[in-house]
Amino acid sequence: MAEIKKGNNKFYIGNDENNPQAQITFNQQSNNQIDIDHTGVPEELGGQGIGSQLVKAVIDYARENNLKVSATCPFAKNVIEKHDEYQDVYSG
Numbered sequence: 001m002a003e004i005k006k007g008n009n010k011f012y013i014g015n016d017e018n019n020p021q022a023q024i025t026f027n028q029q030s031n032n033q034i035d036i037d038h039t040g041v042p043e044e045l046g047g048q049g050i051g052s053q054l055v056k057a058v059i060d061y062a063r064e065n066n067l068k069v070s071a072t073c074p075f076a077k078n079v080i081e082k083h084d085e086y087q088d089v090y091s092g
Contacts, residue, residue, distance in 0.1 A: 002021070002022075002050065004053060004054065004057045005017070006057075006061070007020075007023075009025060009026055009027060009028070010023050010024060010025040010026070011023065011024050011054050011057040011058060011061070012024075012054075013045075013050065013054075020040075021042065021045065022040060022041040022042065022045055022050050022051070022054065023038075023039075023040050023054070024036060024038065024039045024040075024051075024054035024055065024057070024058055024073075024076065025037055025038045025039075026058055026069075029070065032066060032067055032068055033067065033068045033069075033070065033091065034058070034062060034067050034068075034069055034070075035069075035070045035071065035072055036055070036058055036069065036070070036071040036072070036073045036076040036077075037072050037073055038073050039051050039054060039055065039073050039075045039076050041054075051075055051079070052079050055075075055076050055079040055080060055086075058076070059080070059086050059089055062089045063088070063089055067089065068089055068090070068091040069086075069089050069090055069091065070090075070091050070092060071090075
């Protein structure tokens, strides 16, 4: 499994936050709400569960910081809605 690193309003895989191999980005919506707006995993890394791992990184971050999560990114929304264990921080 690739190392997931925390960037500025993102989690990513790769050596450079500005040119990541894969990433998930989010925006602060309010003091206690973030929205996942993009998940990007290139085709050559597809099918390895990396996108789901990136979603989990945001969920863990939200829990650690007492935040709620929404997802305008269709991929992230789908992953979150399939996992009952993510519902404690999901706000739809």
